[in-house]
Amino acid sequence: MGPDLSPLKAIVGEGAYVEDPALLDRYLIEWRGLYHGRSPLVLKPASTAEVSAIMACCTAQGIAVVPQGGNSGLVGGAIPWSSDSQLQVVLSAERLNRIREIDAANGTMTAEAGCILAGLQQAAAEAGLLFPLSLAAEGSCQLGGNISTNAGGINVLRYGNTRDLILGLEVVLPDGRVLPMLRGLRKDNTGYDLKQLFIGAEGTLGFITAASCRLYPQPTSLATAFVAVDSVDAAVALYSAARRDLGGELQACELLGELALDFALAYQPALRHPLPAAGSWFVLLEAASSRLGADMDEELGRFLSQAMEQGLLADAVLATSGAQRSQFWELRHCISAAQKQAGASIKHDISLPLSKLAEFVAKVSDWLVSQVPGCRPVTFGHLGDGNLHFNVSQPADADPEDFLGRWEFLSRYVHGQAVGLGGSFSAEHGIGTLKAAELAHWRDPVELALMQAIKRTVDPAGIMNPGKLFSAPVLK
């Protein structure tokens, strides 16, 4: 006799579970179609108590639980594992979608895991405050997924990763016990900071039901510039100066290599090259402030003039309208899509100490071209965070499948160079199933052993999101 799913369905009640195969696809097929999972049942609990009952029931029966938010991840973390060794049910957070409280005086918002990020941004704005987490999937991704993946995005430079925006969590443990840690405090030194364990754990330790989030003042003045420089080192030096001279108000510093910009311009012919005559590397700078009387156009303009005089940049243009600002950002945001037009690409999400960025880009680009003549390393990313999406497009005339067949070999080298320079092989996208083998390869054995020991301690029955982070079940 297999596990009995009927008590699970009874917990959430009619209309709050899915078992019709035609309707399951939405939960079992990753949005890009790269991962297909199998599961007979998706559960959509509407309360922490329901999640608790589900988890206890799954532990009792040895049924695996795959937490799922907006299904917008990039590493397959929210899709059931392809192994058939364990029956898996999907636990969707979509009905855990209440904002429980906004405390403007405390600068906090307590929200449930299934809240859509864009909705949280809007709710904060309506209270006159800012929830600064912002990323491409914000119209569909959910808070619980953001926390479980420690999402980054475009405001990390100023406000930090998701980890830095979370003051408290409510988490259901695999056995159904609830950790009531929804404190909204800036200081609380009372034992181990348990919430940190669950942030970025990709659903392998428990199910996050709600969080207490930090809110910030809404900026009232914003300025954006597009800057040309002659090298990656020059871009890093410009960032250092901007970080100092714009104070804490620099909020984005994005890098685009010449090829990335060319791809973007070819993909979006309506967009113009902001600085066609200068430089081979480009930096998008944005500063914002809520200061009384702040005029960020004036301040960013003054910074750029001085940087020009000091030889820190080749040329620069300040956005003079919201439309122009959007165009600058569109050039940055469309690079991934643009790269698709140029054929297959091998993607990376690496981070490095800023002092090593230039060395990495030069060395690794040369090596890639020596291995695959004609391949096109497209360098772009969050410069201020040291985070590059270093995606390599196929040679123009190559067979896409042939090129993708070298993914593992080429990526192993790219990751090795990043790790060797003190960097990371997964800066913001996480591990999921995509990089589980990389984690096993690159992470130090003592670190891996401790991660596995923690997994066994918190999830002794091994029901939480099997096959994620660790490619094999973590047995005692």
Added chain:
Amino acid sequence: MGPDLSPLKAIVGEGAYVEDPALLDRYLIEWRGLYHGRSPLVLKPASTAEVSAIMACCTAQGIAVVPQGGNSGLVGGAIPWSSDSQLQVVLSAERLNRIREIDAANGTMTAEAGCILAGLQQAAAEAGLLFPLSLAAEGSCQLGGNISTNAGGINVLRYGNTRDLILGLEVVLPDGRVLPMLRGLRKDNTGYDLKQLFIGAEGTLGFITAASCRLYPQPTSLATAFVAVDSVDAAVALYSAARRDLGGELQACELLGELALDFALAYQPALRHPLPAAGSWFVLLEAASSRLGADMDEELGRFLSQAMEQGLLADAVLATSGAQRSQFWELRHCISAAQKQAGASIKHDISLPLSKLAEFVAKVSDWLVSQVPGCRPVTFGHLGDGNLHFNVSQPADADPEDFLGRWEFLSRYVHGQAVGLGGSFSAEHGIGTLKAAELAHWRDPVELALMQAIKRTVDPAGIMNPGKLFSAPVLK
């Protein structure tokens, strides 16, 4: 036969251990004299390898290890536990005192655990950068202790607690294995963020040997003001406005109740009351910036004028010299010492959501006076962090010992009110031995059970700093 200490002495070598009882006192008696520990041996390793060998040897023999930094803590966490159930050796970080690297382009500093905080501040400044951790003990406290206690201090509002300043750690586990996590990255989503476990763990999980720390631009303009308001609620509203109108450049917002200020003025007769005619609550505001052309006196002055017009404050004075700024800060810093002159006091280190501060102060002050007529609750602390040092001075004519005899009863109520309003009974000082009973009482049983499970997982032999955090050994 008891444990054999000779291999431990051999690991560090002649001159790097202390066993002479007369010389041991410095390591066994807490700086205020409140805690006296017993230990036959203090070890002073000079390298991670030596720490590793010591830990392995202690695990093999079941000898307990008490990590010690600058011995400036306030909860007895660095002094051997008073129990005789286990032989304890002190592991002092004082010879692990090298700054391994300052990477200005990356904005990071890698330093060993025994580095004195003030030395790190200075080294960063010499590289043109700021290490923002700053607290009263900075001339003697050490980085490893700061990290193990997740130290707060006066710059938390802007730069966060120690946890927020740490990008990477090197940690020796109880069995001698080394976790090499000294990455200096802003983004790294590769499995559980293990370093978070050791930050704030008070030496109960491992021995931190080195850390990679965030550096920031050095502010070039600074302004400080002393402001009078009529209530705690008005102080909170002023903080909200300052946070918005001064942008991210507000770096301190300290609260002083009238009695706290009176005590300070009585203790330091050379200091003048900055605003003798106005208000009953006082706020010290400080803003600083590295922005090009920033004139913080002008900006803070403009903010105060507008706040005055809007009725957000009763009166305010801007420091017009470094000497005046120092006097404002001295009023804030001398409160603890000043309170000593007024007899015994029962100390608290609580935090609250800012929206609950006024309610807490009013209710709890009334209750205390109803219980102990004539007692004097002295309210002061880091308003912007919601962190009050709510220390209750004895009635002027009471017997100090009688008053202190009520510590447990009164504190239990104070802590209960804080916890009941969503606050914490230990905001920045930690647990140590002083608050181990409070932790067991106030922390949710599921949280406590998970903390203990983690303790058993990481330190299965139970050798790390016994009696701290948990008042009894955590057995399997």
